[in-house]
Amino acid sequence: MIGNCLENVRKNVPLVHNITNYVTVNDVANVLLACGGSPIMSDEPDDVADITSICGGLNINIGTLNKNSIEGMFIAGKKANELSHKILLDPVGAGASKLRTDTAVKLAKEIKFDVIRGNISEIKTLALGSGTTKGVDADVSDAVTEENLDNAVAFVKDYAKKSGCVIAITGAIDLVSDGEKCYVIRNGRPEMSKITGTGCQLSGMTTAFIVANPDNVLEATAAAVCTMGLAGEIAFANMAETDGNSTYRNRIIDAIYNMDAETLEKGAKYELR
Amino acid sequence: MIGNCLENVRKNVPLVHNITNYVTVNDVANVLLACGGSPIMSDEPDDVADITSICGGLNINIGTLNKNSIEGMFIAGKKANELSHKILLDPVGAGASKLRTDTAVKLAKEIKFDVIRGNISEIKTLALGSGTTKGVDADVSDAVTEENLDNAVAFVKDYAKKSGCVIAITGAIDLVSDGEKCYVIRNGRPEMSKITGTGCQLSGMTTAFIVANPDNVLEATAAAVCTMGLAGEIAFANMAETDGNSTYRNRIIDAIYNMDAETLEKGAKYELR
Amino acid sequence: MIGNCLENVRKNVPLVHNITNYVTVNDVANVLLACGGSPIMSDEPDDVADITSICGGLNINIGTLNKNSIEGMFIAGKKANELSHKILLDPVGAGASKLRTDTAVKLAKEIKFDVIRGNISEIKTLALGSGTTKGVDADVSDAVTEENLDNAVAFVKDYAKKSGCVIAITGAIDLVSDGEKCYVIRNGRPEMSKITGTGCQLSGMTTAFIVANPDNVLEATAAAVCTMGLAGEIAFANMAETDGNSTYRNRIIDAIYNMDAETLEKGAKYELR
Numbered sequence: 001m002i003g004n005c006l007e008n009v010r011k012n013v014p015l016v017h018n019i020t021n022y023v024t025v026n027d028v029a030n031v032l033l034a035c036g037g038s039p040i041m042s043d044e045p046d047d048v049a050d051i052t053s054i055c056g057g058l059n060i061n062i063g064t065l066n067k068n069s070i071e072g073m074f075i076a077g078k079k080a081n082e083l084s085h086k087i088l089l090d091p092v093g094a095g096a097s098k099l100r101t102d103t104a105v106k107l108a109k110e111i112k113f114d115v116i117r118g119n120i121s122e123i124k125t126l127a128l129g130s131g132t133t134k135g136v137d138a139d140v141s142d143a144v145t146e147e148n149l150d151n152a153v154a155f156v157k158d159y160a161k162k163s164g165c166v167i168a169i170t171g172a173i174d175l176v177s178d179g180e181k182c183y184v185i186r187n188g189r190p191e192m193s194k195i196t197g198t199g200c201q202l203s204g205m206t207t208a209f210i211v212a213n214p215d216n217v218l219e220a221t222a223a224a225v226c227t228m229g230l231a232g233e234i235a236f237a238n239m240a241e242t243d244g245n246s247t248y249r250n251r252i253i254d255a256i257y258n259m260d261a262e263t264l265e266k267g268a269k270y271e272l273r
Numbered sequence: 274m275i276g277n278c279l280e281n282v283r284k285n286v287p288l289v290h291n292i293t294n295y296v297t298v299n300d301v302a303n304v305l306l307a308c309g310g311s312p313i314m315s316d317e318p319d320d321v322a323d324i325t326s327i328c329g330g331l332n333i334n335i336g337t338l339n340k341n342s343i344e345g346m347f348i349a350g351k352k353a354n355e356l357s358h359k360i361l362l363d364p365v366g367a368g369a370s371k372l373r374t375d376t377a378v379k380l381a382k383e384i385k386f387d388v389i390r391g392n393i394s395e396i397k398t399l400a401l402g403s404g405t406t407k408g409v410d411a412d413v414s415d416a417v418t419e420e421n422l423d424n425a426v427a428f429v430k431d432y433a434k435k436s437g438c439v440i441a442i443t444g445a446i447d448l449v450s451d452g453e454k455c456y457v458i459r460n461g462r463p464e465m466s467k468i469t470g471t472g473c474q475l476s477g478m479t480t481a482f483i484v485a486n487p488d489n490v491l492e493a494t495a496a497a498v499c500t501m502g503l504a505g506e507i508a509f510a511n512m513a514e515t516d517g518n519s520t521y522r523n524r525i526i527d528a529i530y531n532m533d534a535e536t537l538e539k540g541a542k543y544e545l546r
Numbered sequence: 547m548i549g550n551c552l553e554n555v556r557k558n559v560p561l562v563h564n565i566t567n568y569v570t571v572n573d574v575a576n577v578l579l580a581c582g583g584s585p586i587m588s589d590e591p592d593d594v595a596d597i598t599s600i601c602g603g604l605n606i607n608i609g610t611l612n613k614n615s616i617e618g619m620f621i622a623g624k625k626a627n628e629l630s631h632k633i634l635l636d637p638v639g640a641g642a643s644k645l646r647t648d649t650a651v652k653l654a655k656e657i658k659f660d661v662i663r664g665n666i667s668e669i670k671t672l673a674l675g676s677g678t679t680k681g682v683d684a685d686v687s688d689a690v691t692e693e694n695l696d697n698a699v700a701f702v703k704d705y706a707k708k709s710g711c712v713i714a715i716t717g718a719i720d721l722v723s724d725g726e727k728c729y730v731i732r733n734g735r736p737e738m739s740k741i742t743g744t745g746c747q748l749s750g751m752t753t754a755f756i757v758a759n760p761d762n763v764l765e766a767t768a769a770a771v772c773t774m775g776l777a778g779e780i781a782f783a784n785m786a787e788t789d790g791n792s793t794y795r796n797r798i799i800d801a802i803y804n805m806d807a808e809t810l811e812k813g814a815k816y817e818l819r
Contacts, residue, residue: 527792
């Protein structure tokens, strides 16, 4: 089933509108192409309504927000809601500044998202309406571990129920819940945290997955998370001795490009709680 | 002769001012360095006139336009015209939104371009003053094929004549015309469409080629198109089994870096119509 | 001792706030991760004070400045000064336009920097309050060579004394001075100039080094310069025949990722004047 979700992306070639940060935008575009989607980027308020109208989904990432792009996010989000397009929010750095927290909270309030994906600190900030994060990384004290897993699962289910959308918390252990069920995913490698933007890439890819699997958003999100983690494992196995984080970045995108449904189905490591 | 055009770039090291999108800007800079040029990026209205004045050419790409950068495009374009610098327009996504279409049409009207390079849908939009594109990709129904090639050649010659500049339409088959002659180019690989920004890269490189070959804009543009396509073929031949679109991107730039006039001369696949 | 500086970065994982250009920002982020730091990017005036407050250091790079980000630079710089954070200025293209020269001069006047890093033309522009550069590259007539080394050392010492901060001039020969001592560094490869943004990457990395070695800014800056140059040498030795500037870029970041204190200590080529 997880494998089918990837197949549907390759079959449908979903066009995804990204309002995203300028740090990792190129990798987001190449990951979208690697998984079978098609990216377009636009953040200008006068441009976003037209652009989102021709797309199937919208990926909003606040990583390098500014006054102009924030305006674009609300216009695009409302238009995408009108058109019943799939929408994802990546609240990068929510908790790290008032502007980021306020923007993420306001977006979550005024726009109906299908998926919100972030690290545990960002999602806690959203759930509480305030919080602290260590820059764009999760606070160590927040990290989901085998020890606090039960509590974390309860938290994500609760917030998914309250927010009415699928919540994906990614880290060493990933959690994806729609309020009823929770995927606990153990794919990935710790070295992925030494590459900028694996989270942003995952958000872009997840948007393509939910557009291509519109009636199955929970599983499509879990499938995207497994794809990213498994690609990290495959890419790591392909690393030569002198390779480092820059080559690792390329090899992960390459692994997504070469991933097929069978490989994903076999390599996905998850349990349902 | 095609090979000479590349040699002239390496000899003259043309400095190219790029007002381009933030998605593919890093690759545009590295491709310009790979082919022997030198890049500088600036889009702030208060900065662009000075920057373009010290350059030999200007590359305007509307891929992630905003109100501020649009103002910069017109200021830079007019200054570059005053100084008789070479100028290229890449109308990314013209047809996909009113803002993009209007901006591209207005740029083409108010600034004298030496070359306009885009996919068939973007160029049709410009020629008609309106149109539709599938995001930043050409509409499939527009694609230049062996079957509709005669019509496409007639169209590009006609639009080149009307617009008074060299028109380059790139896709599976590339067309480059000055209104009299038309290069029909069959270099390249279909896998290049799975990398974000090969078009943007080509526009940057083409600007360097026309600056370094000022009296031979048609052939210089064709040479740049052949260089990109041939690099795609060479890079593809160098791909390992686990490589994907991210590594392919690097290998294409690498192939341009290592390209010499003789390789280009031998590998270029074109006919003149 | 140079080696210890790198070890301290890996131990302390300094969080660095970057207001930098959109051309090379992804590489800056990955280099910061490669050397052991942690990057966050933010240029919006309403966001930067909060973001810089949670960081240890601030890296200001004017490579693609605009009115909004310039405002952000002054707000962030003043807040970082208030908090006694380490701050670095990279005056990209100072001398190439009035806006860049004026902005760099004003930043150097109103904000207390710990390090200013640029090419010789940019630093001369800052020292004189005006100047000319060939785009973002140093003017050939300015280049530091074995022949004019004594004069260049005298210049950098003098400007470091006057400005009250460590000055790093990078090129074929690198000079790092606090006004009393001057490191003359001969690491690196000429091929590094064929990659966009090695200077920007070095500025980001240097900020991490001075945050992690707060009482030893001169040596920490020299250590960062040696790390970049040595990584360029190691990466070049790892190049295959078909590799070019794009792969070289990746291999340099990889070499930083894999660098340890001992390798740096042995490979650093410098003398003190």
